[in-house]
Amino acid sequence: MITLLVLVPVLFALGAYLMPSDRLRPRLLSVAGFVHLVLVLWILAHPVPITVGAWIGLDPLGRLVVLVVSLLFFCCSIYGLGYLRARLHWGNRIFITCMLLFLAAMSLAVMARHLGLLWVAVESTTLASAPLIYYNRNRLSIEATWKYLLLCSVGIALAMLGILFVAYSILPAAPISLQLDDLLAGAASYSRPWLRTGFAFLLVGFGTKVGLAPLHSWKPDAYGEAPGMVGALLAGGLTNIAFLALLRVMQIMAAAGEIEVARQSFLIMGGISLFFAAVFVIKQPDIKRLLAYSSVEHMGIMVIGVGIGGIAIFGAMLHLVNNALVKGVLFLAGSNINRCFVSKRREEVAGAIAVVPASAALFIAGFLAVTGSPPFGVFISEFTILRGVFSTGHFALGGYFLVMLAVIFIGMGSTVLAVTLGPPSARANKGKYRDTLLSVGPPLFMLLLVLVLGLYLPEPVRTLLTEAAGVVGVIR
Amino acid sequence: MESPTNMLLLLIIPINFFILGSSRLGACIRTTALQGSILALISFLMHPVSGHTLFLSGSALALKGVLMPNLLFRAIRQVQIRREIEPLIGYVPTLILGTLAMAGAFIFSDYLPLIEAHRGSLIIPVGLSTLVTGFLMLTTRRKALTQVLGYLIFENGVFIFGILLADAMPLMVEAGILLDLLVAIFVMGIIINQINREFSSMDVEDLSSLRE
């Protein structure tokens, strides 16, 4: 049943590639997104327990991530109906085929319970998303795609090295199995030097995909040059997939009794990510690069949450959901502003609220959400993580955390408000764009979800989050 | 006398030095292909012969020794660039860094203890120094093609470590790894083509407009 989650997008991708009509193809994308979402909801309603030793299976953590990814994809595909219609002359065959393959690869990564399969899936996401970044086909896009491809491929190669080291640590107890349950069962007896070195490589490798500093340098370029819907999927989907991979690694380290090493490394990398995000967010002229640094910040927060343990892991899981949805809002609204002004730099964009009031309002609301203002859900998740930080005695880290958040709030605020408020700049409506239901509906929907999560956590969602946190926090 | 696999592994190190110090793109591509072929041979020699190891070595040889160089040569033929210009830190400092890394790899390889069956093998130092060679090429070279070569050498380093586990890993994963490598190189080749078409050169230095 869960293999359908991969097969359906692949079939649709084939269909999209073969379909001759550029006009109808975006509809195929939306249909595929809808079918995928329905499948996911059905699987969540009828959860199948994982078979021990199987290569694929959806444990609670996987279910959470696939729900978020599928929801985000569906919203982006609805947005895509309007976006791609405005760009019919560019053709969208490769774009839509790669989008669907991207979805298939992400689904595969979520349900992989074998390290090798996980690796193959994550590498496939890199390869499938590279043409998406290149959609605009100008110099800056090429540059962004090249850096993205090279850096992420190196990261993935390092992750492969890490997997090989972990596999070697199992010897001489043959046969080696990279299946997750086997690894977790036998981890206590693995050779320590190999396991630790393997963990270091895996952290660097998958950390590059997540975008933890100092491995994040591809993020501003890739998010900045990709179309808005692609940026939303990268920021809300791909980073979560890579984060899931990191969590699987942490599971193995926990089973081996090396949890302290893993926790310390996560805390350090999370702290560095917050610092880099804070530094580069100040006076950031480009709104999409701004969002990239915000993504670095939030990955850092999630990683700190997992590194602290206990209730902070629950906060990190909630943050995973909130962050993905809010990034969707921000990227899509930012894309609208970009389409209106044909620029993303604050020197050229101003007064968006007068020209595209809905998108600008969404952008401001998204900004408030992403920096952790109540009543949005991000506030709750960050608060939970902070509770965990302080209750375990990491007072210095907690103080540092708050200072960085404040700096990021001020930095982001300056750019966001400069772009949205004030008198419209000379480039107003250069792109002949009007807010329509298709371009405003999806981000509005996601914003409302984040608002709801901030005010009230429905019981099924709470159960799912608790179970997901339990997967990471349990030491077998 | 050293075992034949150790001798072959030792050959990899002078190859690394040669690639680090050479500026002729054609020679670099051919030497990388040679390195890949030697690795395929090592993976064949190191384990008892079975269908699995034959398939792995054969496909590695085909991919690394034949297919990759073909793709890369096709890329440079379209671009018509045959020489690399001076790397960011100069050839001699690159060579010295590579040597220091190699020395470090040899001296610190004892930290990772090998199991009984593999004791005395040079895989860890050679693998680590190949990784560093690939990384140096990736970071210090100015042409996109040599960056791709650096990535190939980096993957070769990962492959060396994979040889240790050839008879213990399931077949599908290795096939997936090699296939991913092929597709990655293919996509990179396409991007190089696009870079050349847009900029009329393969200088990665031109790709520097995106900054803060």
Place this chain on the structure above:
Amino acid sequence: MTLIITHLFWHLFLLFGLSPLLIGVIGKTKALFGGRQGLPFLQPYFDLLKLFQKGMVLSRTTTWLFRAGPIVGFTAPVIASLFVPFGNIGAPLGFDGDLIFVIYLFGLSRFCTATAALDTGSSFEGMGAVREVTFACMVEPTLLFVLIVLVRLTGSFSLGGLFGSALLPGWHTAAPSLILIMVCMFFVVLVENCRIPFDDPNTHLELTMIHEVMVLDHSGPDLGMILYGSAMKLLVLGAMMVGIILPISLKNQFLDALVFGLGMLLLAVLIGVIESVMARLHMLRIPQLLIGTSLLSFFALILLLR
């Protein structure tokens, strides 16, 4: 005592007798490659005889340094050869650490040649001296690493114990290292004796000369001493290389000397072949190649330390 006398005899005989023949063999090989008959093998002997009987022309701007250069260039290889074993014929003299002494002897002769060249006051000689000294600096690490590897393998600090049959256990345990240092030593021989691909001994263009330009102003007996000195230097350094690959002693002085002589002649043929098939490297690439050779010999050392 008698052993030392016989070693001394063989050394001096081989040194003075064999070295011009090496030059002749190299020339003949190059001629054969070029489809020519070339000079006879013994021509260098006749050339040297002729030069020693000729008069000399001395420039008025030169001083005693100009005369001292060729003299040191002649005597330094002679003294050095007394410490280097020729194949399996032991060295007549030796003390712990004499390898440093020998290296510095060659350095001394190079210094004197360079100062003699600078003494003429001509810009061409100065240019050649600069290049020669630079390349010699870059090849020193290689030579040192080669000797360190040999010291580590045999445990002896004197040149007499570093070559020949003392290396037999080394060949069993560390053959890759020995092969590498053999290649590196070959490069050292090529550089120190100003052979292609580092320097062209037959060039007539002053801008491309390195060693040749330094001896441009010498004539007569001085030139003879320089030529003989460089031939002897080729023999001594070549003996160091050949000594690595003769691990089995035949226990008979005649046969050992014969094997050594054959080895040296083969080396000369090899040099001739390389001179015929390659051109001299671009001046800017030579330092890169030399540093690469140093790193290669360093790698050979690392292999031993493992």
